[in-house]
Amino acid sequence: MASSDIIQLLPDSIANQIAAGEVVQRPASVVKELLENAIDAGATQIQVILKEAGRTLIQVIDNGSGMSETDARMCFERHATSKIRKSEDLFSIRTMGFRGEALASIAAVAQVELRTRREEDETGIQIKIEASEIKTHEAVACVTGTSLSVKNLFFNVPARRNFLKSNAVEMRHVLDEFQRIALANPEVSLSLHHNDTEVFNLGGGKLVRRIIDIYGKSYREQLAFCQEDTSYISVRGYIGKPEFARKTRGEQFFFVNNRFIKHSYMHHAVISAFDGSIAEGSHPFYVLFIEIDPSHIDINIHPTKTEIKFDDEKSVYAIIMAAVKKAVGVYNLSQSIDFEE
Ligand code: ADP
Numbered sequence: 001m002a003s004s005d006i007i008q009l010l011p012d013s014i015a016n017q018i019a020a021g022e023v024v025q026r027p028a029s030v031v032k033e034l035l036e037n038a039i040d041a042g043a044t045q046i047q048v049i050l051k052e053a054g055r056t057l058i059q060v061i062d063n064g065s066g067m068s069e070t071d072a073r074m075c076f077e078r079h080a081t082s083k084i085r086k087s088e089d090l091f092s093i094r095t096m097g098f099r100g101e102a103l104a105s106i107a108a109v110a111q112v113e114l115r116t117r118r119e120e121d122e123t124g125i126q127i128k129i130e131a132s133e134i135k136t137h138e139a140v141a142c143v144t145g146t147s148l149s150v151k152n153l154f155f156n157v158p159a160r161r162n163f164l165k166s167n168a169v170e171m172r173h174v175l176d177e178f179q180r181i182a183l184a185n186p187e188v189s190l191s192l193h194h195n196d197t198e199v200f201n202l203g204g205g206k207l208v209r210r211i212i213d214i215y216g217k218s219y220r221e222q223l224a225f226c227q228e229d230t231s232y233i234s235v236r237g238y239i240g241k242p243e244f245a246r247k248t249r250g251e252q253f254f255f256v257n258n259r260f261i262k263h264s265y266m267h268h269a270v271i272s273a274f275d276g277s278i279a280e281g282s283h284p285f286y287v288l289f290i291e292i293d294p295s296h297i298d299i300n301i302h303p304t305k306t307e308i309k310f311d312d313e314k315s316v317y318a319i320i321m322a323a324v325k326k327a328v329g330v331y332n333l334s335q336s337i338d339f340e341e
């Protein structure tokens with residue numbers, strides 16, 4: 001190397017810390033990533049335990065596949081994933097994760113403790129890692145599945161720690177992520193504890209039950225079933241009847257192949273379908289699941305993956321609108337029949 005050369009490769013710990021800036025904004029981002037990993041591992045029961053809105057502790061315990069000893073060490077490496085092997089896989093993604101960045105990023109900015117065991121292994125493994133550095137690594141007795149504790153988030157990045165909002169605001173973000181994942185996976189039992197108080201304890205079941213368990217029994221009579229199938233996409237879910245529309249937003253959900261997304265164009269399709277039956281400035285409840293061949297979408301736009309691109313947006317718009325129109329129409333019809341009886 002000539003003395004005038006100045007470029008160097010970043011050490012992994014710094015590269016991870018930079019990547020963490022995109023993946024881990026706040027406790028809610030950690031909750032999302034850990035819940036998605038548990039879902040991808042096939043868990044049917046997941047517990048989330050938080051202290052101080054996740055500032056001091058975020059623990060996610062699942063009964064999924066668990067990891068082998070080598071994988072348990074590997075999972076904290078950057079670009080380490082079991083979900084993608086070749087570039088074509090990028091066009092058939094069915095898992096929530098695939099970048100192999102979440103655990104590396106989280107472990108770069110927190111004190112992390114992993115315990116995991118596969119069904120077929122005699123003992124489990126426990127790893128403690130802090131600011132990307134493995135501190136301890138030992139065999140332990142534990143149940144099948146994975147427990148990941150994230151302590152003192154941003155302990156080594158004071159600027160980011162100071163940037164966090166009040167516990168109430170951080171908790172709001174956590175609840176948003178938790179509820180999205182709960183809606184997308186109604187068959188999975190999910191609980192959430194905050195400072196030793198039980199916030200949610202959701203039994204596995206059908207989507208209607210999950211909606212009612214989250215939002216309350218009064219939602220039962222609000223919901224109209226919605227379904228439309230074409231060769232390009234299928235749409236399925238529930239919409240809130242127009243008269244239940246609220247002034248505040250926050251109960252509008254699109255899931256594409258079970259991934260929560262934000263899409264203002266598709267939101268517009270739903271609103272247009274109500275065709276003036278909702279008061280100006282009010283928003284209807286909806287939970288809509290869109291199933292589409294993964295080769296027709298691009299979910300690589302942003303690391304947190306809440307935005308996606310469809311190859312034929314106009315068709316998606318038209319099909320969603322038709323689905324909602326039908327649901328609103330059927331409901332109006334059955335209403336008038338009820339009335340005549
Ligand atoms: P990604 O989910 O994008 O693959 P992550 O950094 O979130 O990347 O996780 C890395 C890998 O660690 C995963 O691909 C998976 O093989 C393994 N892993 C992470 N969490 C769990 C878990 N709860 N149960 C089993 N395996 C897990």
Ligand code: MG
Binds near residue numbers: 033036097103
């Ligand atoms: Mg992941």
